[in-house]
Amino acid sequence: VILLKLDPADRTPMFRQIVEQVRGLIDRESLRPGQAMPATRRLAEDLGVHRTTVYKAYEELWALGYLESTPGSYTRVRWRPRPEAATERQNRPAPAWGELSSPASRNVHGLFQRYRPESSPGRPADIIDLSRLDMDPRLFPAEQFRRCLNKAMRRWGPELLGYGERQGFRPLREYLAQRLQMHGIAAGPEEILITNGSQNALDLVFRLLVAPGRRVLVESPTYAAMIPLLRLHQAEITGIPMTGEGLDLQALERELRQGEGTFLYTMPNFQNPTGITTGQAHREALLRVCERFSLTIVEDGFEEEMKYCGKVTLPIKSMDCHQQVIYLGTFSKVLFPGVRIGWIVAHRDCIERLLGIKRFCDLTTTPVLQAAMYEFCREGYYDWHIRRMHRTYRKRLQTTLRAMRQHLPRERADWTEPVGGYLLWVRLRDPELTAEAFQERLARCGVVVSPGEYYFPDRSQAIHFRISISMLDEAQIEEGIRRLGRALQDSGGPGGGER
Amino acid sequence: VILLKLDPADRTPMFRQIVEQVRGLIDRESLRPGQAMPATRRLAEDLGVHRTTVYKAYEELWALGYLESTPGSYTRVRWRPRPEAATERQNRPAPAWGELSSPASRNVHGLFQRYRPESSPGRPADIIDLSRLDMDPRLFPAEQFRRCLNKAMRRWGPELLGYGERQGFRPLREYLAQRLQMHGIAAGPEEILITNGSQNALDLVFRLLVAPGRRVLVESPTYAAMIPLLRLHQAEITGIPMTGEGLDLQALERELRQGEGTFLYTMPNFQNPTGITTGQAHREALLRVCERFSLTIVEDGFEEEMKYCGKVTLPIKSMDCHQQVIYLGTFSKVLFPGVRIGWIVAHRDCIERLLGIKRFCDLTTTPVLQAAMYEFCREGYYDWHIRRMHRTYRKRLQTTLRAMRQHLPRERADWTEPVGGYLLWVRLRDPELTAEAFQERLARCGVVVSPGEYYFPDRSQAIHFRISISMLDEAQIEEGIRRLGRALQDSGGPGGGER
Numbered sequence: 001v002i003l004l005k006l007d008p009a010d011r012t013p014m015f016r017q018i019v020e021q022v023r024g025l026i027d028r029e030s031l032r033p034g035q036a037m038p039a040t041r042r043l044a045e046d047l048g049v050h051r052t053t054v055y056k057a058y059e060e061l062w063a064l065g066y067l068e069s070t071p072g073s074y075t076r077v078r079w080r081p082r083p084e085a086a087t088e089r090q091n092r093p094a095p096a097w098g099e100l101s102s103p104a105s106r107n108v109h110g111l112f113q114r115y116r117p118e119s120s121p122g123r124p125a126d127i128i129d130l131s132r133l134d135m136d137p138r139l140f141p142a143e144q145f146r147r148c149l150n151k152a153m154r155r156w157g158p159e160l161l162g163y164g165e166r167q168g169f170r171p172l173r174e175y176l177a178q179r180l181q182m183h184g185i186a187a188g189p190e191e192i193l194i195t196n197g198s199q200n201a202l203d204l205v206f207r208l209l210v211a212p213g214r215r216v217l218v219e220s221p222t223y224a225a226m227i228p229l230l231r232l233h234q235a236e237i238t239g240i241p242m243t244g245e246g247l248d249l250q251a252l253e254r255e256l257r258q259g260e261g262t263f264l265y266t267m268p269n270f271q272n273p274t275g276i277t278t279g280q281a282h283r284e285a286l287l288r289v290c291e292r293f294s295l296t297i298v299e300d301g302f303e304e305e306m307k308y309c310g311k312v313t314l315p316i317k318s319m320d321c322h323q324q325v326i327y328l329g330t331f332s333k334v335l336f337p338g339v340r341i342g343w344i345v346a347h348r349d350c351i352e353r354l355l356g357i358k359r360f361c362d363l364t365t366t367p368v369l370q371a372a373m374y375e376f377c378r379e380g381y382y383d384w385h386i387r388r389m390h391r392t393y394r395k396r397l398q399t400t401l402r403a404m405r406q407h408l409p410r411e412r413a414d415w416t417e418p419v420g421g422y423l424l425w426v427r428l429r430d431p432e433l434t435a436e437a438f439q440e441r442l443a444r445c446g447v448v449v450s451p452g453e454y455y456f457p458d459r460s461q462a463i464h465f466r467i468s469i470s471m472l473d474e475a476q477i478e479e480g481i482r483r484l485g486r487a488l489q490d491s492g493g494p495g496g497g498e499r
Numbered sequence: 500v501i502l503l504k505l506d507p508a509d510r511t512p513m514f515r516q517i518v519e520q521v522r523g524l525i526d527r528e529s530l531r532p533g534q535a536m537p538a539t540r541r542l543a544e545d546l547g548v549h550r551t552t553v554y555k556a557y558e559e560l561w562a563l564g565y566l567e568s569t570p571g572s573y574t575r576v577r578w579r580p581r582p583e584a585a586t587e588r589q590n591r592p593a594p595a596w597g598e599l600s601s602p603a604s605r606n607v608h609g610l611f612q613r614y615r616p617e618s619s620p621g622r623p624a625d626i627i628d629l630s631r632l633d634m635d636p637r638l639f640p641a642e643q644f645r646r647c648l649n650k651a652m653r654r655w656g657p658e659l660l661g662y663g664e665r666q667g668f669r670p671l672r673e674y675l676a677q678r679l680q681m682h683g684i685a686a687g688p689e690e691i692l693i694t695n696g697s698q699n700a701l702d703l704v705f706r707l708l709v710a711p712g713r714r715v716l717v718e719s720p721t722y723a724a725m726i727p728l729l730r731l732h733q734a735e736i737t738g739i740p741m742t743g744e745g746l747d748l749q750a751l752e753r754e755l756r757q758g759e760g761t762f763l764y765t766m767p768n769f770q771n772p773t774g775i776t777t778g779q780a781h782r783e784a785l786l787r788v789c790e791r792f793s794l795t796i797v798e799d800g801f802e803e804e805m806k807y808c809g810k811v812t813l814p815i816k817s818m819d820c821h822q823q824v825i826y827l828g829t830f831s832k833v834l835f836p837g838v839r840i841g842w843i844v845a846h847r848d849c850i851e852r853l854l855g856i857k858r859f860c861d862l863t864t865t866p867v868l869q870a871a872m873y874e875f876c877r878e879g880y881y882d883w884h885i886r887r888m889h890r891t892y893r894k895r896l897q898t899t900l901r902a903m904r905q906h907l908p909r910e911r912a913d914w915t916e917p918v919g920g921y922l923l924w925v926r927l928r929d930p931e932l933t934a935e936a937f938q939e940r941l942a943r944c945g946v947v948v949s950p951g952e953y954y955f956p957d958r959s960q961a962i963h964f965r966i967s968i969s970m971l972d973e974a975q976i977e978e979g980i981r982r983l984g985r986a987l988q989d990s991g992g993p994g995g996g997e998r
Contacts, residue, residue: 012864023683028870056809063810064683065818081783081818095822097849100761100795102710107858112855134661138983147650149867157641161835162633184522184563187757189897196695203598207731211601229859232706262599280564284580296599310555311562319564336660340865349596356611357604360728362699362861364720368648371866 002031002038004315006047014049018057019064026066026077027141033079034403037067073218100262104232111228124266128480131450133272133333133422133468139392140336144381145372152371164367168194168343172374176329176343179377183304184318185327187345191352194365198302198330198342202226204354205326205344206233207361209262217255217264219247221425221455223272223300228263235262239457242271244416246278249285256293263296263326270303270421273455273466277419287316290324297325307333308390308397309419324346331373333422333470334389335382339369393422399474400424400467400481415467422470425452428463428488435463441490447483501530501537505546505615506972513548518555518563525565525576532578536566557625603731610727617708627979632832632967634769638891639835643880644871651870663866666854667693667842671693671873675828675842682803683817684826686844692853693864697801697829697841701725701796703853704797704825704843705732706860708761716754716763718746720924720954720963722771722799725764734761738956741770743915745777755792762825763980767815769802769920771956772965776918779812786815789823796824804833807889807896808918822846826869830872832921832969833888834881838868892921898973899966899980900925921969924951925960927987934962940989 004021006014025031034179037043040058044051058075061067068078116404138172152160167173180187195201210216212234218226219384220239230237238255240247247266255261267284268278278286290297299316317327330342344354358364374383401417401419404424408415415426435451442449452464467484469477503520505513524530538544539557543550557574560566567577597605651659666672672688680688694700709715711733717725719738729736737754739746754760765785767777778784789796798815816826822845829841843853857863873882900916903923907914914925925948927937934950941948951963956985966983968976 054821060809063779064813065783080779081786081820095849096705097846097852101707101852102713104710105707108859109852110854112858114966137657137661140657140660142652142660145660146649146652149652150645153645153648154639157645158639161639161641161837162636163836184526196861196865199859203860208600208604211603214601225859232856232859248841280562280579284564287580290529291645296594305743310559314563321580337662339864340861340863347594347596353596353600353604353608356608357731359611360607360696360698360724360731361702361723362839363836364839366695366865366868369867415657434890437697470595494559497715 001319003449004047006049015053015056015060018047018054019060022057022061023064023066026080027082029308031077034078035077036074037076039074042257083191104234108232111231117389118423127446127448128476128483129448129471130467130480130484131448131481132471134471135333135336136471136473138473139389141190141381141385144379144385145336145376148375148379148381149368149372152368152373155375156367156371160367160371162367163364164370166359167351168192168363168365169367169370172370172377173343175374175377180329180345183301184314185345186318188272188474191345191348191351193344193346193351194370195342195344196362196365197332197337197340198328199225199229200340201278201328201330201342201344202298202300203358204361205263205328206230206235207357208350208353209296210235214262215259217252217261217295218457219266219271220237220457221273221452221460222265222457223267224450227457237457240264242274242276244276244352246271246276246282246286249282250285250310253289256289261293261295263298264290265298265300267300267302269301269312270306270418270423272302273423273450274425275416275423276422276425277312277417277421283313283316284319287319287325291322291382294324300327300328302328302330302331303421304329306389306393306422307420308394310440312419317345326350334386335376339373341365341369341373373415393420393469396469396472396474396477400469400477403478403481407482408488409485412488422468424465424467424469426465428465431461433463438463438465438487441487442484445483445487445490447480447487502540503546505548505926514552514555514559517546517553518559521556521560522563526581529818530576532576534576535573535894536575538573573720599901600812603733607727607731610730622858626945626947627975628947628970629966629968629979629983630947631970633970634832634835635970635972637972638888640880640884643884644835644875645880646877647874647880648867648871650874651867653864654874659866659870660920662863663869665858665863666850667691667864667868667874670868671869671876672842673708674676674873679828679844683798683813684844686816690844690847690850692843692845692850692857693869694841694843694857695861696831696836696839698724698728698828698838699861700827700829700841700843701728701797701799703856703860704762704827705729705734707799707849707852708795709734713761716751716760716794718765718770718773718955719956720951720959721764721956722766723949725955726956730827736956739763739977741773741775743775745770745775745785746892748788751785751863752788755788755794755812760792760794762797763789764797764799765815766799766801768800768811769805769917769922771801772951772963773920773924774915774920774922775924776920782812782815786818786824787909792820798824798826800826800828802832802920803828804885805888805892805918805921807893811918816844825849832876834884838872840864840868840872845988887898890966892919892968894911895971895973895976899968899976902977902980906981907987908984911987921967923966923968925964925966927964932962937962937964937986940986941983944982944986946979946986 006017034242038056040051044054065080067075069075176192177189179189210233214235215238216230216235217238217240219242240252270277301315317325327345412430413426413428415424450466452460539550539553543553564579566574567601568574612981635737672691675691676686676688709732715729715734716737716739739751763976768778809931826844911929912927913927914923949965951959953965
């Protein structure tokens with residue numbers, strides 16, 4: 001006799017209730033392999049249901065692999081491989097995923113483990129984190145965006161729930177084309193591909209151009225999370241040193257004379273991590289060098305809209321007569337990153353090739369959020385938000401620079417003064433100080449910065465670190481810099497400074 | 500004298516109005532390089548603004564690269580590289596993006612061009628398209644989803660606009676873990692990674708495991724859009740023939756004895772394109788073979804929920820004692836694809852490695868839609884929608900099979916009878932007929948099917964085609980099959996059949 005309890009009030013059909021309960025009994029081994037099941041007629045009587053209901057349930061259980069019936073005999077519980085419970089699963093020796101991995105992905109796993117600030121344990125609550133280039137959630141226009149989501153769903157509904165146009169939601173591409181004009185870039189909607197944020201755009205471009213061993217030129221230091229991605233693509237990475245005015249153009253020429261490059265990756269505005277913005281002359285000279293060597297430029301305009309001090313040169317793409325610049329944009333660093341919308345602007349044939357790659361890698365970027373973002377822009381919220389961001393960060397940057405002048409001793413550190421964006425780059429002038437010792441001091445003083453070593457494709461010569469003011473208000477910035485100053489003052493020696 | 504017209508009612512600051520108008524004049528060459536600009540005092544008088552306004556505008560124009568000023572002389576229009584207008588851009592010889600591409604991406608571009616049904620021109624309006632495995636937008640619960648988006652934004656707002664948890668929105672992973680239990684899969688939220696749909700999941704898994712030249716085993720025929728992705732990863736693809744009961748296990752063993760495989764990709768339910776569902780015995784035997792050879796299984800459960808005829812065996816993952824199955828799921832093929840949400844279920848260490856790859860390829864999957872989808876499931880809409888889909892497709896499939904029996908002559912074609920899903924696989928029995936000739940007949944009869952050749956990693960032996968009923972209602976299906984029958988009847992000879 002087996003104990004089942006059917007609930008006639010439940011919307012689940014009777015036969016399915018039987019199936020689920022018998023499965024449970026077998027999974028928990030209350031019914032064991034080989035054990036005979038009651039005859040359908042008998043169980044039907046016990047449960048007060050029609051015999052066909054029990055029959056249907058047995059049939060389903062047979063299909064699911066729980067029962068077996070041999071001709072002329074009773075139906076029995078079948079032996080069935082069973083997965084382990086969660087606790088057992090965790091204790092089992094793991095399959096050797098590391099060995100099964102491709103060499104490139106094994107390499108990336110190592111970098112991921114090292115690079116993972118999310119996992120750093122035991123960070124005290126009152127710490128001030130100057131390391132993260134995340135946006136300040138207090139400034140997210142969440143309510144406006146909710147309204148735009150609504151509007152988009154009301155307006156296009158089912159259309160947005162299909163795959164959508166592969167190249168991206170057309171009205172959004174049209175809007176972006178217009179917006180790009182403001183930045184001097186002439187491009188039609190056909191020359192724009194919408195991506196899952198800028199990182200996905202980088203990946204697509206790398207997939208198009210990089211083959212194992214091909215040489216890619218990057219600024220040194222450069223965007224940290226691009227280095228593992230280039231390694232995943234097995235690129236050979238050549239770092240071109242940054243000067244105070246942008247990458248060293250003579251070093252670039254020297255490198256190109258020595259051997260071909262696949263492309264140069266550059267961030268002309270508020271470079272990550274140095275915060276440096278290049279001028280018109282530098283941009284023109286850079287373009288001329290790349291034209292001479294037929295070198296593709298990947299221009300990352302991730303903060304094109306964050307020119308809150310005015311006076312920032314137009315993108316290199318705006319002068320790109322030979323269509324050899326691939327330009328990347330994103331909503332993530334001025335609006336919010338959670339919608340994962342970025343874009344690539346390039347020659348049509350290039351876009352067509354990127355589209356083919358995207359088609360097979362993730363099919364398409366979600367139309368729902370593209371449409372909502374289009375509404376957000378069309379309603380004027382985007383412009384409104386940018387103005388608000390400019391006002392806010394103009395003040396935050398002023399506060400930062402003032403606090404740095406006040407609290408950081410010039411003889412121990414110097415730093416860049418950016419004309420927009422969120423980043424400052426600090427170089428320590430104490431030749432005795434090691435990166436480890438400095439990290440320890442920072443921890444003691446309750447402040448976190450982003451270690452410079454993350455940003456160099458090769459070894460760095462001095463101790464640098466990056467400060468980001470993107471997530472902090474003025475009071476937090478003030479206090480963070482004060483603590484930073486204390487960490488710098490601290491001589492580290494036995495009697496010196498406060499502990 | 501230059502002609503500018505300022506609008507005091509415009510919210511744009513005066514100095515910016517000057518900047519934009521001067522930029523326009525220079526871009527349209529109304530002001531030419533070398534031409535002197537009016538003195539700031541003079542222009543200020545003309546425009547009736549303060550001199551500092553003009554000064555600020557000139558400064559900005561200088562920074563933008565439009566003006567130059569040499570000491571002691573007037574400010575002049577600067578020479579500046581100008582991109583071309585759209586029409587000129589299109590007429591210019593394209594940069595050789597094909598030559599610049601990596602060999603793998605060049606290959607994929609070729610496949611994309613061939614594989615692109617979207618671009619087939621001049622398809623008449625009244626055609627019946629049995630080729631596309633897209634969902635029927637008439638069944639999309641758009642209004643319910645809109646409400647869930649709202650609810651999620653109201654509940655979590657700003658949190659959803661950040662990057663979110665890298666592995667995926669936790670409540671959704673918890674829901675999925677519960678749901679997987681219904682399918683016999685025991686996995687905690689830590690063993691689940693949310694992806695941008697199933698295709699992105701495949702890509703991540705391939706990135707983890709495939710290195711150039713590594714051998715991947717697939718069913719033959721198999722999911723068409725996976726073949727170019729495997730080629731992008733430069734895998735060596737080995738097709739294992741499908742029998743009526745699933746892939747040929749003896750052929751699998753033979754292949755594995757001949758050489759190692761990286762993984763086997765299999766779709767046990769409603770296989771794409773054949774529609775075949777394997778039974779319990781086949782699944783167990785398949786798992787045993789793979790266990791013996793330590794071969795990872797990538798199980799694609801893309802239509803796990805579309806078991807509308809009941810009686811479908813539990814996934815292979817449910818019997819995976821050695822944690823060597825990587826299981827893929829998605830909302831795309833039962834609900835709607837536009838949210839781009841899929842998931843990978845695997846051993847924790849495997850998930851951790853995939854997460855590292857995802858971290859550098861696209862950072863994260865949008866939290867907004869994950870939260871909305873969680874609300875959709877939690878509110879019971881998902882279950883409700885699945886029941887509705889089951890009712891609808893049970894009828895649609897019955898209609899299809901009835902129409903096929905009626906209209907397709909058995910001596911010319913045979914086909915699979917699926918137990919769920921959307922797909923039927925037809926084999927033509929006319930040895931004289933070529934694929935081209937048959938396509939021509941179909942076009943004449945006003946019906947489109949998906950040619951079998953798309954689905955074979957190698958050459959196919961006979962003419963096959965795939966029928967999908969996912970987008971069509973019963974009347975459309977009936978008419979489509981009738982036309983298909985006519986195309987089959989049509990002898991193709993001079994006097995034969997209707998034209």
